Amino acid sequence: MAPVAYNWQLTHDLDVFLARAGEFLRSRPAMHTVPLSVTDTLRRRGIHGFGAGVPVFGFLEREGTVRAAFFRTPPYRLNVTPLSGEEADALAVRLAEEAHSPPGVFGDRATVAAFAEAWQRRTGATVSQRSRERLYRLHLLTPPEPAPPGRARVATGADREELARWQGQFAAAIGEGASRDGGAWADDRIAYGGVTLWETPDGTPVAMACVTPLIAGQIRVAPVYTPAPLRGRGYAGAATAEVSRAALAAGAEEVLLFTDLANPTSNGLYQRIGYRPVSDFATYDFACDVTATAAPWPNRSPNDGS
Incomplete structure (x- = not known):
């Protein structure tokens, strides 16, 4: 059996991102509450609604269906939807290729632990868990x-x-x-x-x-x-x-x-x-120089494909 390809698509265009990944985000509104609310804020306030930096968005599509997504609004951390270990590793590789250097990551606990491990392994980052949070739903x-x-x-x-x-x-x-x-x-x-x-x-x-x-x-x-x-x-x-x-x-x-x-x-x-637990989330902080550690992968302009 041929290995599964994890081809993360990156863009700086919010409309492109929502056109491709919007339905996926709406499919699990509780687990995707942060990307839903952040992208809504960007639509209302403009692409620089969280700061002067240009946001980056990404989605993973398999067999014509989006099954994962991420975003980052500088200077804030990367935010990821639930990923498998292989998907997290592929995202770490893609972001390192593009010379992205997020200061950390937030998402469901298992996903961000996998991504932090992959980011450390792929880039030499110093990784530390900053906090653990619990998502609650009103019952x-x-x-x-x-x-x-x-x-x-x-x-x-x-x-x-x-x-x-x-x-x-x-x-x-x-x-x-x-x-x-x-x-x-x-x-x-x-x-x-x-x-x-x-x-x-x-x-x-x-x-x-x-x-x-x-x-x-x-x-x-x-x-x-x-x-x-x-x-x-x-x-x-x-x-x-x-x-x-x-x-x-x-x-x-x-x-x-x-x-x-x-x-x-x-x-x-x-x-x-009256709130009841839904899932546990976590935040990790990174400290690294991605441009000095991304050499094992092809050098590409941050604008290529994004």
């Missing part, structure tokens, strides 16, 4: 009782400055730095009603819960943030319950969220609200 919404004093409301333009500041604090808290413009992030979320604030009876905002737009029947809650001095009072849980209720009312068939498995507090909170 039966159970709002926390009693709710903290106050109410939920959708953020407006008047909240822009505070939202931008909180987004920066959230990014710093998870170790991502300030690589995105907080004001642009706030503008985008406000435009589609994507931020809900919990405010105290005197009208002071104390927490936010954000959601992605409805796409392929799914909405993802992300991020949820309470400033450090205000934590432990139930604000985040109340805000999350409210955006979850609103997502269902908006017609979402699946309401999803990720949690850091190193944070038992948030994992316990979301399960009490």
Whole structure:
């Protein structure tokens, strides 16, 4: 039997990528929630919606059917859909050939472990696991009782400055730095009603819960943030319950969220609200000079075939 060929197709054209891989992404909306929401953001905000770098997209087609995909929006990590070990290895080879040097990878746990091993073997990268996350799906919404004093409301333009500041604090808290413009992030979320604030009876905002737009029947809650001095009072849980209720009312068939498995507090909170585990994901960081280690494969311009 002839060996299976894993011919990854690369492109910088979002429309080409969605025309070829869009149906595949929509076929598993929970597992593909990140590529669905990121490509939706790029369509709304433009190809530089996540930074000045040019995104790269890719898909793996066999017998006329797309069975895997990836994307990267610089300066962020590679994001991959579930892959077999052979598919992950073939992707590592293709990206090394094209002199791509992602700073890391995010995806389901088994896939990114296989890709990280292949990337290290193919490029000499230093590889380290950064975090483990769990994807949850809302099963039966159970709002926390009693709710903290106050109410939920959708953020407006008047909240822009505070939202931008909180987004920066959230990014710093998870170790991502300030690589995105907080004001642009706030503008985008406000435009589609994507931020809900919990405010105290005197009208002071104390927490936010954000959601992605409805796409392929799914909405993802992300991020949820309470400033450090205000934590432990139930604000985040109340805000999350409210955006979850609103997502269902908006017609979402699946309401999803990720949690850091190193944070038992948030994992316990979301399960009490009614979320149940779907799958485990992980993030790996890479440190390497791909241009110095890609010599075993043919040198090709990064623009060839992409």
